[in-house]
Each structure stands twice: as C-alpha cells, then as structure tokens.
Amino acid sequence: MKINHLTAAEENFMKLFWKLNSFYLKDVMEQHPEPKPHQNTVSTYLKILVEKGYLSTVKEGRIFKYSVLVPFEEYKKFLLKELSHHFFNDSGKEIxxxxxxEKLISQNDLKGYFDLKIEIKPTKIEEPKFEFADEILSPKKEKKTKVKEKDKDKKKKKKKI
Structure with a gap:
C-alpha cells in the first residue's frame, strides 16, 4: 500500500478519523473541537482523503459511511522513514x-529496550607448570625424590637376585 503525504490540515482531520475509525459526516461535525469547520469544508477534506487512499466510503441510502484504510501506526512508520531518509541519511544511529x-530521550528510557543480559561464564584456567622454577627454587625436594627412586631400584635388584 502506497502512502501519500498529508497536509497539516489533512493530518489534523485524520487524527480525529483515527479515533473514530468508522463514521458519518455528522459524527465528524459532532466530535470536531471548537472552532468547528463548515460542513462543506469537512466534506471537501473527506473527498480528498478518499482520493489519497486514507479513507473508503460505502453509500448507505443518501449518506456515506467513511472508514479508515491507513492505520495510524502505518502512517507513523511512513513519516519516520521519510524523516530518516531526508534528514538523517537513513541512519537510526543519527536519529x-x-x-x-535534544534531551527528548534519556539513557534511562533506553535501558528498558536494550537490557542485554550477557552472562559470562568463567573458564577453567590451568595453572602453569613451572618445572624449571621448581627445580631452582626447591632443589632439595627433587633430590629426595631422586634418592627415593634410587632406593626403590636397589630393592628391586635385590629381590631379583
């Protein structure tokens, strides 16, 4: 569905029509805030908005019933994309x-949208083996180990004989 641009006056009427969703001309006249426009003015805008594809009509006897074709959310998307394209180089980051x-949005406002829960699990770190450092720092332990190994070898030899 192609959405066309609206003038400020057409947009003001559409704000009322989005609230009503489905209506007759008399409903518009009743719901429009003061100062109320002339009935012919409203009829002209209704005709224009039908031509632009924002409204549809169904004839019921001698009167027309109007229905909104373009939802408000679709119109907001259209406007935001136009704004982004013409003023912000299609960049959400720039917007x-x-x-x-301009202080129209704060970091606290964004927290609810970007509450990324990143769970970092600790990895098992193997402690480095310092074989050479151990030899240098505690040579006695190695000597004892070597002495024990020699004793075991001697015992084995004795048993064999």
Missing amino acids: LEFLMN
Whole structure:
C-alpha cells in the first residue's frame, strides 16, 4: 500500500478519523473541537482523503459511511522513514544521537529496550607448570625424590637376585 503525504490540515482531520475509525459526516461535525469547520469544508477534506487512499466510503441510502484504510501506526512508520531518509541519511544511529542531544530521550528510557543480559561464564584456567622454577627454587625436594627412586631400584635388584 502506497502512502501519500498529508497536509497539516489533512493530518489534523485524520487524527480525529483515527479515533473514530468508522463514521458519518455528522459524527465528524459532532466530535470536531471548537472552532468547528463548515460542513462543506469537512466534506471537501473527506473527498480528498478518499482520493489519497486514507479513507473508503460505502453509500448507505443518501449518506456515506467513511472508514479508515491507513492505520495510524502505518502512517507513523511512513513519516519516520521519510524523516530518516531526508534528514538523517537513513541512519537510526543519527536519529538516536539527535534525540539524546535534544534531551527528548534519556539513557534511562533506553535501558528498558536494550537490557542485554550477557552472562559470562568463567573458564577453567590451568595453572602453569613451572618445572624449571621448581627445580631452582626447591632443589632439595627433587633430590629426595631422586634418592627415593634410587632406593626403590636397589630393592628391586635385590629381590631379583
């Protein structure tokens, strides 16, 4: 569905139509805030919005029933994409920076959207073996070990004989 641009006046009428969703001309006249426009003005805007594809009509006797074709959310997406394209080089990052600089959004506002829970599990680290350092730092232990090995070898030889 191709969405067309709206003038400020058309957009104001559409805000009312989005609230009503399905309505008759008399409903618009009743719901429009003061100062109320003339009925012919409202009829003209209804006709324009039907031509632009925002509204559809169904004839019920001598009157028309209007229904919204373009949801408000779709129109917001269209406007944001246009804004992004024309003023921010299609960059969400630039939009976000602008909103932050203008204090229209805060870091606290973003926390709820970007609450990334990164779980870092500790890895098992093998302790390094310092064989040469051990020999240098505790040569006595090695000597005892060597002496014990020699004793075992002697005992084995005696048993064999």
